[in-house]
Amino acid sequence: MTALLELDEVELAFGGLVAIGGLSLRVDKGEVLAVIGPNGAGKTSMLNLVTRVFNARRGRIRFKGQDIAQLPRARIAHLGIARTFQNIELFDAATVLDNLLLGRHRFGSGGWWQQVLRTPALTRLEESHRAKAEEVIEFLDLSPWRNARVAGLPYGVRKVVELGRALCAEPELLFLDEPASGLNPEETRDLAFWIEDIRTELGITVVMIEHDMSLVSAVADRVICMAQGKMLAEGTPAEVQGHPDVIAAYLGT
Numbered sequence: 001m002t003a004l005l006e007l008d009e010v011e012l013a014f015g016g017l018v019a020i021g022g023l024s025l026r027v028d029k030g031e032v033l034a035v036i037g038p039n040g041a042g043k044t045s046m047l048n049l050v051t052r053v054f055n056a057r058r059g060r061i062r063f064k065g066q067d068i069a070q071l072p073r074a075r076i077a078h079l080g081i082a083r084t085f086q087n088i089e090l091f092d093a094a095t096v097l098d099n100l101l102l103g104r105h106r107f108g109s110g111g112w113w114q115q116v117l118r119t120p121a122l123t124r125l126e127e128s129h130r131a132k133a134e135e136v137i138e139f140l141d142l143s144p145w146r147n148a149r150v151a152g153l154p155y156g157v158r159k160v161v162e163l164g165r166a167l168c169a170e171p172e173l174l175f176l177d178e179p180a181s182g183l184n185p186e187e188t189r190d191l192a193f194w195i196e197d198i199r200t201e202l203g204i205t206v207v208m209i210e211h212d213m214s215l216v217s218a219v220a221d222r223v224i225c226m227a228q229g230k231m232l233a234e235g236t237p238a239e240v241q242g243h244p245d246v247i248a249a250y251l252g253t
């Protein structure tokens with residue numbers, strides 16, 4: 001297996017609070033990795049470290065062998081890393097299609113001169129953005145909502161739109177932060193199929209922070225359990241779920 005992402009002895013602190021202490025992990029190309037753990041374990045902080053929302057106090061973060069721990073945040077999408085958020089972050093006043101097109105920003109929107117002159121190159125670029133957005137609409141069954149404003153959509157559909165925006169960025173590595181939270185069982189089952197298709201059809205590696213063990217068991221190849229900023233256990237969904245330290249962490253003992 002080739003490592004796509006590697007964290008090596010990474011540490012993150014907020015003042016005196018050590019949110020992540022000496023965490024090492026690797027994400028292999030082509031896998032679906034689930035990260036579980038009780039509230040406050042440091043799961044979202046780990047994702048925010050990789051996407052450069054937070055600065056690591058110590059340690060190395062490598063993506064495809066390149067150290068990214070000091071890169072500007074804006075460079076992360078360009079490298080091929082995309083994410084969704086625990087609390088959906090979309091432009092409510094814009095349509096589904098326009099939100100998806102925002103996911104294309106890493107591929108550019110032409111220079112100002114192209115915008116003024118409406119050059120053929122700009123037209124081709126806009127057409128390619130539109131084609132990818134339409135492909136994602138098709139892939140995620142979003143066509144009934146293509147031109148609807150996001151503000152009026154049911155919660156479950158908004159979550160799918162956010163997933164769609166991340167896919168429009170054509171990432172190699174996709175982080176999903178609690179993708180099943182707030183979804184009903186049917187929506188969660190659909191999500192499981194999409195995650196499987198994202199891996200097999202689109203060839204995207206997925207890291208999913210999730211509490212819903214039915215989803216984790218359905219899609220994850222490997223599970224990591226974090227607690228108090230450290231890795232507690234690693235293995236298959238069944239192994240990790242049955243691990244005595246994991247059970248103790250969830251029971252707070």
Ligand SMILES: Nc1ncnc2c1ncn2[C@@H]1O[C@H](COP(=O)(O)OP(=O)(O)OP(=O)(O)O)[C@@H](O)[C@H]1O
Nearest residue numbers: 014017019037038039040041042043044045046086
């Ligand atoms: N911006 C911040 N400022 C200060 N402390 C923070 C910040 N973000 C997270 N923390 C703290 O870091 C620790 C880890 O939080 P984090 O959100 O990463 O946990 P989590 O495992 O994602 O939890 P949950 O499952 O509840 O989302 C917690 O103690 C949290 O209060």
